Amino acid sequence: MTKTDTAPVNASVESPQAGLAEGSGNVVDISAAHRDSNLDEILDELDRELVGLKPVKAYIRQIASLLLVARLREKVGLDTERPTLHMCFTGHPGTGKTTVAMRMAKILQHLGYLRRGHLVIATRDDLVGQYVGHTAPKTKEILKKAMGGVLFIDEAYYLYRPENERDYGQEAIEMLLQVMENQREDLVVVLAGYQERMNTFFQYNPGFRSRIAHHISFPDYTLEELTAIAELMLQQQNYLFDDGARRAFGEYLELRRKQPHFANARSVRNAIDRIKLRQANRLVEEGGCVAKEQLLRISESDVRRSRVFKGGLEMELEEAAACSESEERRGGAS
């Protein structure tokens, strides 16, 4: 399935003369252009709403500066070739790749680089058909949907299957390469996936490597960052840990991290969903009148009743196992 996130279309900030110092055609006021762009506000929001990811945030700041300067250069008549912004995001599951791509799309729209600033997420199944003649229309449709925004290709390496001589993935690859070159003014392509597999993919598909200027790697979160992510998610949903719950959650994370299929911030989100269920269950069992404070508060027992403390696996693991079993039955993940 393809998911589309549509950003508001009114975010562009530019006034035609922003940043141009009055009375001179050769001087530009970078500070004024910076101020007028509201860039700091957007980047501060990114800082507040995403925990950690320091190198990623630093990179986004650099790209934003590059675009700001490119616009000023254009104004004083210097070269106008737009920077190429196709990117590659590598990292383990749940490290924030999709979330950052969504933010990036909005920032690029805000800076006037993209018309629409929406994100279209596609995987191999969205681009590649099963039969001859099916791939081109599928890929074309996705490209059309993504124009003016960001096309995010998750686990992009599945497009390339050298073991199958007549794999239709190659057809999709060629179309993508062409559009990345010819329509780079109107589309940013982000390839995402595991670092090692992506390296191999680039090795066999040098056309992609040469079209992608920015490689951003997403590190695993530390325990402190995972805890901060949990607190942030709770706060956004009007919940909070009491001291015991916070301690217990730290212990939970240490155990959960050692289990298979740990997916960084996504596992935190899932854990919180289950904690909320247990809190609700506890409150209903206790009955009587409850104060607002009790509805807000997650207590230690809501965390400790997780099966992870009893040496069990989390539900999401069982789901993942069921999923990979069914993939095996279908003849491999795609």
Ligand SMILES: Nc1ncnc2c1ncn2[C@@H]1O[C@H](COP(=O)(O)OP(=O)(O)OP(=O)(O)O)[C@@H](O)[C@H]1O
């Ligand atoms: N730094 C962060 N701060 C707060 N929340 C985060 C952060 N990173 C990720 N999340 C949250 O964790 C969840 C998973 O993130 P996301 O889907 O972006 O990961 P991903 O790297 O795309 O994973 P996958 O490789 O499995 O697709 C989302 O709900 C997201 O909001």
Ligand SMILES: [Mg+2]
């Ligand atoms: Mg993702």
